[in-house]
Amino acid sequence: MLPEHAPDVLAIYQHGIDGGNATFEDAAPDWPVFSAGKLPDHRFVALDGAEMLGWVALAPTSGRAVFQGVVENSVYVHPKACGRGVGRALLEAVIDSSERAGIWSILAGIFPENAASLRLHERLGFRHVGVRERMGRHDFGGRSVWRDVVYLERRSTVAGVG
Numbered sequence: 412m413l414p415e416h417a418p419d420v421l422a423i424y425q426h427g428i429d430g431g432n433a434t435f436e437d438a439a440p441d442w443p444v445f446s447a448g449k450l451p452d453h454r455f456v457a458l459d460g461a462e463m464l465g466w467v468a469l470a471p472t473s474g475r476a477v478f479q480g481v482v483e484n485s486v487y488v489h490p491k492a493c494g495r496g497v498g499r500a501l502l503e504a505v506i507d508s509s510e511r512a513g514i515w516s517i518l519a520g521i522f523p524e525n526a527a528s529l530r531l532h533e534r535l536g537f538r539h540v541g542v543r544e545r546m547g548r549h550d551f552g553g554r555s556v557w558r559d560v561v562y563l564e565r566r567s568t569v570a571g572v573g
Contacts (some may be wrong), residue, residue, distance in 0.1 A: 412454035412466055417442040419463035420456065426431035427487045431551045432525040435558070450482065452512060455504045457488075457497045465491035469509060472518060480515040480571050486528070498531050506535065506565065515571025520546075521562045529561060537563035 412420060419443065439445070454468035459501060465488035472481045488497045499534030509517060519537060521528045545557040 412449075412456050412468065414442065414446070416456050416466070417445075420466050421445065423463065423466060423487045423489050426490055429491075431549075432522045432553065433487065433528075435547050436547055437550065442562070449485075453482070453505055453508050453514075455508075456502055457492075457501055458526055459492075464489055465497045465501055467505045469505055469514070469517070471551045480513060481518065482509065482514055482516070483518045483520065486531075493527070498528075499535070502531060502535050510567050510569045513570045515567045517565045519565075521563065523561050529563075532563050532565070535565065537565040540564045 420573070421439040424439040424445075428436055436558050440553045448470050449468040450470065454466070457464040467486040468483065469482040469484055472478055476554060486498055486502050486505075488501075506517065517537070517569045519528075519532050520543075521532065523529070523542070536558070540562045543560045543562065546560040547558060548555050
């Protein structure tokens with residue numbers, strides 16, 4: 412994921428926001444804010460020619476040194492590309508890059524209504540670690556509702572073992 416991908420990355424993010432089951436955010440940030448929150452070596456895009464199909468990125472969960480091997484993922488697929496294996500390819504790529512970098516735990520927080528994302532993560536070795544009930548209020552579609560968040564974790568079998 413490079414700066415020239417910014418418009419498409421942010422547009423796909425906004426599609427996820429507009430769908431209501433991807434994030435608590437109400438609008439995609441500008442590129443400098445977005446980019447600053449992601450690890451530079453662990454962000455990828457899926458392209459079909461010049462058309463962006465999706466993106467994935469890792470973000471640190473803490474600035475403390477003891478947690479440098481623990482990250483959180485974000486994976487977004489353009490609505491037109493859903494069901495084509497794009498999310499799986501992106502998530503596999505970032506899992507590979509994370510393990511080569513010594514990252515031992517990838518976390519994901521997913522709304523329970525986002526069944527496709529839950530299935531994708533489960534298929535790639537993420538396990539449920541809990542549900543944070545009424546994690547936050549979500550203003551969407553003209554109403555404000557409490558939302559639960561399912562937490563999943565993928566522990567590497569390569570990095571951080573022993």
